[in-house]
Amino acid sequence: MVIIRPVRREDSDQVVELATMAGFGLTSLPKDPDLLRRRIDQSRRNFEFGAERPGGELYLFVMEDLDSGKVVGTSCIVSKVGGFEPFYAYRLQKSIHESVMLNIRKEIPTLHLVIEHSGPCEIGGLWLRPEYRRHGNGRLLSLFRFLFMADHSERFEPAIIAEMRGVVDSEGHSPFWEALGRHFFDIEFPKADYLSVKDKRFIADLMPTCPIYVSLLPEPAQRVIGEVHDETRPALQMLLNEGFEFTGMVDIFEAGPIVSCRLNETRIVRESRRGPVGEVTDESPESVPHIITSFQDDFRACVGQIAHLPNDRLRISSKVARALGVKAGDQVRVGPLRPSTPPPGTA
Numbered sequence: 430m431v432i433i434r435p436v437r438r439e440d441s442d443q444v445v446e447l448a449t450m451a452g453f454g455l456t457s458l459p460k461d462p463d464l465l466r467r468r469i470d471q472s473r474r475n476f477e478f479g480a481e482r483p484g485g486e487l488y489l490f491v492m493e494d495l496d497s498g499k500v501v502g503t504s505c506i507v508s509k510v511g512g513f514e515p516f517y518a519y520r521l522q523k524s525i526h527e528s529v530m531l532n533i534r535k536e537i538p539t540l541h542l543v544i545e546h547s548g549p550c551e552i553g554g555l556w557l558r559p560e561y562r563r564h565g566n567g568r569l570l571s572l573f574r575f576l577f578m579a580d581h582s583e584r585f586e587p588a589i590i591a592e593m594r595g596v597v598d599s600e601g602h603s604p605f606w607e608a609l610g611r612h613f614f615d616i617e618f619p620k621a622d623y624l625s626v627k628d629k630r631f632i633a634d635l636m637p638t639c640p641i642y643v644s645l646l647p648e649p650a651q652r653v654i655g656e657v658h659d660e661t662r663p664a665l666q667m668l669l670n671e672g673f674e675f676t677g678m679v680d681i682f683e684a685g686p687i688v689s690c691r692l693n694e695t696r697i698v699r700e701s702r703r704g705p706v707g708e709v710t711d712e713s714p715e716s717v718p719h720i721i722t723s724f725q726d727d728f729r730a731c732v733g734q735i736a737h738l739p740n741d742r743l744r745i746s747s748k749v750a751r752a753l754g755v756k757a758g759d760q761v762r763v764g765p766l767r768p769s770t771p772p773p774g775t776a
């Protein structure tokens with residue numbers, strides 16, 4: 430059985446290993462061991478002390494296999510982007526060019542730099558070992574975050590964005606970066622990606638602020654604008670099914686799409702409910718799989734079945750209770766792992 434829990438200092442080596450396996454373009458999971466350990470310490474402090482309002486706090490979670498004790502995945506939440514280190518993106522717009530004399534009217538796609546100092550909440554850092562990408566583990570690793578935010582809403586901005594990893598190959602080559610960013614920064618994509626996590630000041634120093642005409646970029650760069658990495662397609666589809674929509678913005682380095690949704694409009698939060706554990710039984714109740722999150726001092730989340738009892742109480746199995754560290758009377762939040770009806774436009 431796997432659970433989600435806040436990262437611990439003793440997880441450092443395993444998180445570094447996961448970051449090394451994740452490849453390029455996953456900015457929120459940098460490959461720098463020292464930087465990762467500092468982020469782990471920062472996250473631990475944020476879990477311990479909380480926040481009365483969002484101020485850019487990082488909350489880093491891991492997925493643990495309880496049978497082996499191995500950390501097999503990560504995901505994170507940043508309560509608010511912007512501030513002293515702005516959030517940068519390109520917004521896709523249309524520029525109209527028209528000649529009455531020639532009877533020609535053209536809509537030319539352009540990229541406009543967006544600099545956001547007081548932005549929304551951001552989710553990211555999702556990566557799961559390939560051998561664990563089954564049984565709804567990836568869905569759990571993504572969607573539990575919305576239930577966590579729903580129960581600590583004062584800590585997070587109500588609007589959420591996700592920067593989806595764009596097209597980058599296994600060697601760290603990005604067609605969009607080669608066509609645009611390299612001409613201004615004169616460094617390889619992996620280094621720029623790493624530096625953007627460590628210190629964003631170089632972006633303000635070198636990033637062009639004038640609009641970029643997409644049609645002037647090489648064809649390979651044009652094709653990847655708004656496209657996602659092959660490993661990211663399932664994560665993108667999952668968010669779209671939850672209510673996220675394309676913002677019209679893309680990442681400034683590799684042009685991956687940025688999607689957005691308000692927390693209370695996500696499918697899983699709308700379908701979730703909170704209540705006390707009424708019974709703990711040896712046999713698992715019969716129901717569709719639910720994500721179940723605890724409210725104890727040490728947050729936990731897992732997938733399990735539930736049964737509804739009178740007075741808003743819930744029945745769960747003893748296996749789930751042990752995994753979450755809960756007992757009868759403790760509060761939990763539950764939400765269906767998958768949509769009860771297929772989202773519009775899906776097979």
